[in-house]
Amino acid sequence: MAKCGVCGCTDYDCRQCVEKTGEPCWWFGPDLCSACAMECRGLTLWQPWAGFVAMKLKPVETRFWYTRYRGPVLICSAQKSDEDWVKVTSRPDVDDIQEPCCVLGHALCVANLVDCRAHEKRDEELSMVRFEGYAAGRFSWVFDKKSIKPVMAFPVRGRQRLFRVNESILRKAE
Numbered sequence: 001m002a003k004c005g006v007c008g009c010t011d012y013d014c015r016q017c018v019e020k021t022g023e024p025c026w027w028f029g030p031d032l033c034s035a036c037a038m039e040c041r042g043l044t045l046w047q048p049w050a051g052f053v054a055m056k057l058k059p060v061e062t063r064f065w066y067t068r069y070r071g072p073v074l075i076c077s078a079q080k081s082d083e084d085w086v087k088v089t090s091r092p093d094v095d096d097i098q099e100p101c102c103v104l105g106h107a108l109c110v111a112n113l114v115d116c117r118a119h120e121k122r123d124e125e126l127s128m129v130r131f132e133g134y135a136a137g138r139f140s141w142v143f144d145k146k147s148i149k150p151v152m153a154f155p156v157r158g159r160q161r162l163f164r165v166n167e168s169i170l171r172k173a174e
Ligand SMILES: [Zn+2]
Pocket: 004, 005, 006, 007, 008, 009, 032, 033, 034, 035, 036, 037
């Protein structure tokens, strides 16, 4: 039986979604209901960074732009990987880190964005990138680590910036 990894609704009990949206949800992902998914904004990250967010290792993302948005974000992986990630990571134990889910073009987790502020040296550990080279003009997008809920990866077509999550981002698996 499918169960939403975020709100816990099932095929048999979806009363809370009906209360929230006025209609029963459908399965947006294998374990993510449409009511939870469409409440999110989407954000695309290169792999393996997106996977590290889903693993709760990277609750801080850095961007050159600020957002006033606070709330749930559907973290998606881009169609492209960061080949140099080992060179820029702040984690000295990089070899010990479990290989993240590196699938491209998929939604991986839902995380609550709680802050957006200037990127600082103290963010080095949680952003997993060394401060040098990532400092100037960047913002730290801070996700509440406890709120990060991995979902079964499903194919999406991510968009630029913080995008609206709806049926249009769903993609057929190749
Ligand atoms: Zn749900």
